[in-house]
Amino acid sequence: MPSFLDAPISGAYHLVNGIASAIEPLTGPYAAAVAIVLCTVAVRLLLLPLSLAAVRGERSRAVLLPEIRKINERHGKDPERIQREIAKLQSESGTTLLAGCLPMLAQLPFFWVMYTLFTTAIVAGQSNQLLAGTIFGAPLGIHWPLFASTPAYLGLAVLLAVVAYFSSRRQLRQLDETASPMSRRIARLLPFGTLATAAFIPLAAGLYLLTTTTWTLVERTILLR
Template sequence: MFPFTLLDAPMSGAYHLVAALAGAVHPLLGGASTAAAIMLFTAAVRLLLHPLVRAQVRAERARAALQPEVDRLRRRHRDQPERLQRELVALHRRHGVPMFAGCLPTLLQLPFFSVTYRLFSSPTVGGVTNALLGHTLFGVPLGAHLFGSLGGSGVLVFAGLAALLAVVAALSSVWLARTTPATAPAGRLLRLLPFGTVLAAAVLPLAAGLYLLTSTTWTLVERAALRRRG
């Protein structure tokens, strides 16, 4: 009973918030109002996390300044991995810089993303019928999956979503290539990670794909603005 209560409370809150946002924009967007409400909900989450992202970017900038020294230590101790690790830890500690990119903003998004997923995959919310499951985007239910019983219009909607996610992923990968040294830990892997959203959208409900599209676009614009300002 406890796990159900723990998960159902935020889900009920999100349900009422999305429904209220959809009602507010319905006069302007009509049938697309709930899809727009999901994107507004996502933007609100990202705005809430913005101070943490600012701190993360400052830390990344400080690590970039240390990169020449990190490369020197890697060359000097390439045959002594344990010594190299100690030296790297000491270097970052001496300058008050965390060794790894802060992942707190990403981790804090997971509960919101989980709520969005459950909101469009659960038949009930708070013990009542989940009316959001009947809402659509271009005639496709927001709880639909690509590999479900979709007609031609459904496939086109998911294809459009995948194309938009791919564009954002490509731009994000280019940005990471410019700002993350290839010698950084998992540097090449980090540039491939944005494309994971395209694969995720293929197995997630349409609503969750809209969350990913909004969030990844926000990340791209937010980081570009912070880098330019800094």
């Protein structure tokens, strides 16, 4: 790991480990797992302004997409004109088609930190105590077992699938009647990408993924009612 990344990783380690140590009398062997959930919730609260911007972006996008289709039909042979017209449309509406991606993009550094914390044996010059944390006996640093499943990973997979299912339904409801079959297929399948991601990351990072996707589902359901 590059030396300039030592500081954020070390800071995150002391924060998560400090929270885990503080709540260990109440949570026992699940202290590190609960600390991950609490840190994830704290991150999402910090990102709430971006989430509100994303919600406004989703509402604006529902209005912009039909207009963008008209622009594409009207100037289909002039890509530069299409770009200018779309940019003008977004400027007049005060939004961008990428607004909905802001919370996800802003979380990438936090997700990377969580991944690194549970794949590194030595952090801040000392043994990584977080690796001793478990969920139902499965170490938080373990990856998806190749030949055997654990209750923790099975539970994680089931919960991710449930959240993905409801996220998929919500995204399909957001599409209008002019949406193409490809757009509907992407909206239906994209949320299930979390299951594929969980197969390649430590259990701790999967727990972060489950917490943040659940937060997103609940948040969007409330704000977009």
